[in-house]
Amino acid sequence: MKNKIITILILLSLFIPVAAFTLTGEEIIRRADNIQIFETSEASGEFQIKDRFGVKVSTFNSWSRGTNESLIEFTSRAERGQKVLRTEDELYLFYPDAEELIRMQGSMLRQSMLGSDISYEDMTGGKDRISQYDVILEGEESFKGNDCYVLIMTAKVRTVPYPKEKLWIDKETFLVWKAEYYTKSDRLLKEMETLDTKIINGRTIAVETRIVDKMKTDTETIMFMSDIKINIPIDDAMFSLEELSW
């Protein structure tokens, strides 16, 4: 009898380390979110918007603070001075030529930004997904030679744009290599893929990303990020309406 108990304990002890180090879906998402959230950040970027008419390039500078505040200012000639500001609850668009400030709401948020495959909401959306989605760890897969967790996120609330997301998250760096965004009725709406990464302050960050609107054909948007600086001092006024129209 004593031997039996010892055998069972030994067998159980073999499983303990595995259980202790296996991450839950939520934990994986939390870590993936954490590598994207900075106290503050500043970067320059470029959109390459491809459609059947050719390729259009737009450049921008961006600043962010925490999860819900961000500012994008376009610097390319055609859009120079256009700004998109996301505050805690609102999204604003500023057109310098018209000197007009527009509060984006409802269907306006769904509109494509500069004709790209990215909506205004995608670009500036909050990053705290845990509170909004149920996460299921579906399995593990290798994506482009990177070992990834495959997760399915199903929205708990109706206020998120994508009711279902499928993610391929790097097991080591927690970088999202690929994401698929679905409608409530399981139609694939958009696909995102990380094409290139860079390690900044010990975090692996996507610096080249392809986004494809699956509802359109022959279109894709590639976003390049450069000059990324994180946790730098940013003036509070940066995310104010006064600054937006200045």
Next chain:
Amino acid sequence: MKFLISLAFKNLTRYKRRTLITAGAIAFGLMMYIFVDSLLLGIEIESVRNLKWFETASARILNDDYWENRFQRPLDINIPNPDKIINKLEDNGITATKRIEFSGDLILNSADFGEDGNMSVVVTAIDPKRDFDVFEFGTTLQKGRFLEKNEDAAIIGSWFAEDIGAELGYWITIVTRGNGGFYEAMDLEIVGIVNCPNPNVNRTLIMMPIDVADEYLAMEGASTEISIKLPESADVEEEVIHIQNLLNGDGLTVMSWKSMAADYLAIAEAKRGGTGMILFLIFLIAAVGISNTMLMAIFERIRELGMMRSLGMSDKKIRIAFMLEAAGIGLIGSIMGVFLGIIVNFFVVKYGINYGDMYRDMDIGYRVQAIIRGAWNFKTMGIAFFAGIFMSTLVAFFPTKRALKMDIPSCLRHQ
């Protein structure tokens, strides 16, 4: 006076051709005036009717906060239990139907449409059983059939179908945001094409069954509006107050078509100023025509006038005789003008004028499609009749006065 009337009458019959030509010119001017007035009035009446029949209904129940956010077409600002309200209205003899209106992107695929594309659209989800009790789409079907409950199907306007190259059996995809904000995409088969007389609707219309929209958009039985049909004779504003009282608050507002179409009515009011100007110009043209022919008629008779004076007839009597003659011409012209106006108007009212594709891609503000029909306006006919007589008489006064200032030999030598 009897002599003067008799003289005027004799003169009219003596110069039959001149009388007829002058009266004909007056008649043509008045006929044009009646015709244009009829068309402008007809456009206004038909426009308002098409607005009510295909856009606003007589009145609409909305969530208190909906109207100020209407351009966003929010699904979360809704009427939670529309069926209960519709039943309540029915108990009070009021016909109503629920609708969900939402915006989205229409995705066209190359398999059906030849090339891929997308555009912003507004979709109206209707109750196929009740909607035609309130709106008048029942007679507008051009191809296919109407919607049935619980089918992933759509009906579109014929102009819209032409614009996107749609045919029956083609599939369209609508990508939209459901109640709360989530993305949703729905594939709908085009089962019917309607030719709606309201161009604003015909140019953009997409309708789908409300139960399907409810499921996709997670509306849980809610609707964005309840549209109400009231009898033509009803005092809409009074009925609106009555329905508002029936609703007993409930966070709902009843709006009459006039409140909903305030922008249109303001534009129509401004246009009315413009149409008044058009009518004035038509009237002016008619008046100038009348004046001209009367001037000619008086001037060519200055010798006759000189002879009458040399025979001892007083200037006053001559003036009265000439004005009576002018009034007679005016009377004949007015009778002819109103008669011609009635004949032309009959065809304009009954058959209308088809200006075809002239305004196909133009928004002229009025909710009138290809055929403009006139309307009977007896007040205008009365005005035209009396104006014809008055104008003729008035314009005869000045040349007669001028002729009477000439000495008798000059009158007699006048060529």
